[in-house]
Amino acid sequence: MIKRADRSDPGSQTSTSRARSSLLRRLASEQSGFTLIEVIIASMILLIGSFATLRALAAATQNAQRAKESQVLLDVVQQEMEKVRNLPYDQIALTSLPGTSTAPLNPDFRVSAGSFYLDRAKTGSGSAGSPNPAPMAVNGGSLYGGGFVTEGVLNPGSIVSPTTAVGDVTVRIFRFVVWQNDPNCGSCPGNQDFKRVVIAARVEKRANQSYQRPYVEVQSDFIDPTKGAQTAPAPPPGGAVTAQQFWLTDTPCGASPPTARIDITGEHLLHNTLGTCVSGLHTGTTLGAPDALLTSAPPDPAPDDPAVPAVFDYATDAYLEPVPNTDRGVQLKRPDSSGCNYSGSGQNPESTVHRWVSDPMPSTFSMTGKITLEFYTRAINDASHSGKICIFLFKRSEAGTPPVATDTAIYDSSNPSNPYFSYSLATWPRNVSSDPLVWQKVRLTLNFNPAQVVAGQAQGTISAGKRLGVALSSERVGTSFDAGLQVLYDHPNYPTRIEVDTTTPIDAG
Numbered sequence: 001m002i003k004r005a006d007r008s009d010p011g012s013q014t015s016t017s018r019a020r021s022s023l024l025r026r027l028a029s030e031q032s033g034f035t036l037i038e039v040i041i042a043s044m045i046l047l048i049g050s051f052a053t054l055r056a057l058a059a060a061t062q063n064a065q066r067a068k069e070s071q072v073l074l075d076v077v078q079q080e081m082e083k084v085r086n087l088p089y090d091q092i093a094l095t096s097l098p099g100t101s102t103a104p105l106n107p108d109f110r111v112s113a114g115s116f117y118l119d120r121a122k123t124g125s126g127s128a129g130s131p132n133p134a135p136m137a138v139n140g141g142s143l144y145g146g147g148f149v150t151e152g153v154l155n156p157g158s159i160v161s162p163t164t165a166v167g168d169v170t171v172r173i174f175r176f177v178v179w180q181n182d183p184n185c186g187s188c189p190g191n192q193d194f195k196r197v198v199i200a201a202r203v204e205k206r207a208n209q210s211y212q213r214p215y216v217e218v219q220s221d222f223i224d225p226t227k228g229a230q231t232a233p234a235p236p237p238g239g240a241v242t243a244q245q246f247w248l249t250d251t252p253c254g255a256s257p258p259t260a261r262i263d264i265t266g267e268h269l270l271h272n273t274l275g276t277c278v279s280g281l282h283t284g285t286t287l288g289a290p291d292a293l294l295t296s297a298p299p300d301p302a303p304d305d306p307a308v309p310a311v312f313d314y315a316t317d318a319y320l321e322p323v324p325n326t327d328r329g330v331q332l333k334r335p336d337s338s339g340c341n342y343s344g345s346g347q348n349p350e351s352t353v354h355r356w357v358s359d360p361m362p363s364t365f366s367m368t369g370k371i372t373l374e375f376y377t378r379a380i381n382d383a384s385h386s387g388k389i390c391i392f393l394f395k396r397s398e399a400g401t402p403p404v405a406t407d408t409a410i411y412d413s414s415n416p417s418n419p420y421f422s423y424s425l426a427t428w429p430r431n432v433s434s435d436p437l438v439w440q441k442v443r444l445t446l447n448f449n450p451a452q453v454v455a456g457q458a459q460g461t462i463s464a465g466k467r468l469g470v471a472l473s474s475e476r477v478g479t480s481f482d483a484g485l486q487v488l489y490d491h492p493n494y495p496t497r498i499e500v501d502t503t504t505p506i507d508a509g
Contacts, residue, residue, distance in 0.1 A: 069203045072169045073216045080173060080199045081218050084154070089224045092195055093152025093177050094138040096492045099301035105212045107174040107200040108157075113261070114138075114296030116176045116198070118219070134178035137195055140297055140495060142243050142505060144190035152177070154197075157303040159204075174200040180221065194223045241368055244505040246293035246468065247497045248356050248375075248489040250314055253277040253292040253467075255403075257359035261294055263301075264490060270315035270330070272350040274343070276398050276405045277357065283317075285348065290355040293468065293498070295506065300492035311491060320351060322483040327380045329488035330354050332389070332474040340390030340420045340475055342409075352484075353473035357396055361506065365462040368501040369413070369450040373470070376439040376494040379428045380483045387428035387485050388478025391421040392471040393446065395462050407469065408455045413447045421446045424478045428485065439494050470498055 084092060101108035110117040115133035117124070124132050135141070139152045154175045175197070182193035202215035251262040252271065255278040268283075275287030282288030302308035315331040332354065336346040344353040373391060393410035409419030421444070429440035450460020462468055474485045489496035 069169050069213065070216075072171060073201045073203065076171050076173065076201045077199045077216060077218045080175070080201075081197065081220055084197050084199070084220075084222070087153065088151075089195075089222060089226070090151040091153045092137070092197065092222055093141075093149045094136060094154050094156050094175065095152050096156060096303065097136065097138050097297045097299040098156035098174065098176065098303070099299040103212075105202070105214055107176070107198075107202075107215055107217065111176075111299070113258070113294075114141075116178050118178070118196070118198070131181075131191075134180060134196070137177040137179055137192075138297065140245065140497070142245055144192045144242060146242050148243065148245075148499075155303045156300065159304050170204045171201050172204055174198075174202075174215070176200075194221055196221050241501055241503055242505050243372075243499040244295070244365075244502045245297075245497050245499050246295060246356075246358055246470075247297050247495055248470070249292045249294050249298070250490040251292045251294070252281045252289040253357050253359070255280075255289075259292040259294060259359055261292075261296070261298075264309065264312055267313040267316050270317050270320065270351060271354075273355040274350055274353075276403045278398070278403045285350065288350075290357045290469065293356045293358040293470065295358075297495050297497075298490050298492050306493075309491065311488065311494075315351070317348075317351070319348065320483075322380055324381060326382075327483070327486050329376075329486050331380070331484055331486050332472060333484040334474055334479050334482050335476050338475070338477045340392075340422060341473060342392050342407075342420070342471060344473070353471055354487075355469060355471040357467040357469040360465045360467055361462050363464045363506075364504065365468070365506065366502055366504045367450055367460045367462070368503065369448050369460055370501040371410075371446045371448070372443065372499040373446060373497075374441060374443045374499070375472075375496040376441055376488045377429055377486060378439050379430045380481065380486050382430045383481055383483075384430065385428055385481035386424070386426050386478060387481070388422060388424035388475040389485055390473045390475050391423070391444070391446065392419070392469075392473075393421070393448070394469045394471070395457075396467040396469050397465075398467070408457070410448050410459050411452065411454065413449045413452075416449070416452065422475065422478075424475075428479075428481075439488050441494075468500070 097114060098108050098111050100111045103109055110120065110122055110133070112133050115135050117133045119132065137149055137152065139149050141149045143149060154177060156175050158173050159170065178196050179192045180194050180196050181191040182188055185193060196219060198217055198219045200215045200217035203213050205212045249261060250264050251259060253259050270283060271291060272282045272284060272286055272288040273290040275282065275289055277289045279287055279289045311328045313328050315327065320327070320331050320333065331351065333351040335341055335344070335352040342353065344350060346352060371393060379385060394407045395410065397406045398404070399406070412418040412421050423442065423444055429442070431438045448459055450458060452459045457463070472487060479485060487496065488494045
C-alpha cells in the first residue's frame with residue numbers, strides 16, 4: 001500500500017519546496033524573445049515597405065513637378081505670343097539671328113544658315129510655295145522691293161528665371177520669325193507675303209537631373225494690315241531691285257559650296273587669304289583660302305548674355321601685337337609702300353591686305369551699280385591718328401589644275417581708271433569711354449558703272465560659277481599709325497557686311 005504524503009510531514013514539505021525552487025530557477029534562466037535572424041528578417045521587411053512608400057512618394061512628387069512645369073511652359077509660350085500680337089507688324093522681326101545647336105531637344109537645332117525648319121524633324125517639307133526651312137525675318141535682312149528689316153524687337157532667346165516664373169521653374173524661351181509665301185495670292189509678288197512666329201520654351205535641366213525635358217511650342221501667322229495684293233510693290237520689267245547681303249566671316253571659303261560657317265571660339269593667327277578656296281586654311285606666308293562672304297548674318301549663341309560671344313583677336317602673330325596689346329578683329333598693317341595695293345607688300349604681304357569671296361553664283365547675278373559697305377572699326381589702343389582704308393571689289397574665276405584665281409576689278413564710277421575705292425579720316429574713330437565693347441560703324445556707298453566692260457564682261461554681271469569678292473587694306477601715306485587699322489566682323493553685335501543692289505538676289509525670301 002502506498003502511503004499518501006502528509007502535508008504536515010516536515011520531510012514532505014522540504015521535498016516539495018525544493019521542487020518548486022528548482023522550477024522557478026529553471027524558468028528564470030530561460031531567455032524569451034526574437035532571435036538575431038528574426039530581427040534581420042523583420043528589418044528587411046520594414047525596409048522594403050519603406051522603399052516602396054518612398055518610391056511612391058517620389059513618383060508623386062516628380063509627377064506633380066512635371067505637371068507644374070508643363071503648365072508653366074504653356075503659360076509662358078502663350079504669354080509670349082500675346083506680347084507679339086500687340087506689336088506693330090514691322091517690329092515683328094528678330095534683333096539678331098539665333099545660334100545653332102546639335103541637340104534635338106534644343107529648338108536651335110532647327111536653325112540652318114539664316115533659315116528655320118518649321119517642323120521638329122527637319123524633313124524640309126513645306127506647304128506649296130513656302131520653303132522649309134524658311135528664311136528668317138531679322139534686322140539687316142533684305143526686304144522685297146528694296147530696303148532692309150530695321151525695326152525688329154524680338155530677342156531670339158532669353159531666360160525666364162524663377163523670380164518671374166512660378167516657384168523653382170527656370171524656363172528658356174526661343175523665338176523665331178520666318179517669311180512665308182501665300183500660294184493663293186497669285187498677284188502678290190515675292191515670297192514675303194506674311195510672317196510666321198514660332199515661340200518655343202523648355203524647362204532648363206537641374207544640376208541633379210539626368211535628362212532634358214522636351215520643349216513646347218506655338219506657331220502663329222501675322223499679316224501686314226496695311227498691305228495687300230493691290231498695294232504690294234509690283235516687280236518692274238527688269239525685276240525688282242533689292243539688296244543681296246554678304247557678311248564678312250572668319251571662316252575660310254570652301255572649295256565646294258556651300259561654305260559652312262565655323263563657330264569662333266578663340267583667338268588665332270592671321271589667316272593668309274592670298275590664295276584660292278581650294279588652298280584651304282593657312283597662316284604665315286603660305287598662300288591660303290580667302291575668308292568667306294556668306295549670305296547669313298553671324299548668329300548669337302546667347303542672346304540673353306551681352307558678353308557672349310567675346311570679341312576675339314584674329315591676328316595674334318607676334319609681329320602684329322602692339323603695346324599695349326588691345327587689338328581685336330583683323331589687323332590691316334600699315335604697308336611699306338604708298339598707294340592701295342591689292343596684293344599686299346613687304347615681308348608679310350598677307351598682313352597688309354585681307355580678302356573675302358562668296359560661294360560661286362548659282363546663276364547669273366546682276367548688279368545695278370551700287371554696293372554699300374558697312375564695317376566696324378576703332379583705332380588700335382585708341383591712339384589718335386589718321387587712317388585711310390582701301391576697298392577692292394572684284395569678280396573671281398577659279399579654273400585650271402590646280403585652280404588659279406583670275407580676278408577682275410570693279411572700278412569706281414567717279415574715277416573709271418581706279419580699280420578700288422577708298423575712305424580716309426584725319427582722326428580714325430576712337431573709343432574714349434570706359435566701355436571696351438564700343439566699336440564705331442562706318443557706312444560707305446560704292447558706285448560703279450554696271451555697263452562698263454572689263455575683261456570682256458559688263459561690270460554689273462557675275463556669271464554663274466564665278467564669285468564676288470571684297471578686299472581691305474590700309475594705305476601708308478593716309479595712315480599715320482604703324483600698327484595700321486583694325487576691322488571687327490563675324491560678331492552678332494558688329495556684323496560687317498556688303499549690300500549689293502541687284503535684280504537677282506540669291507537668297508530671295
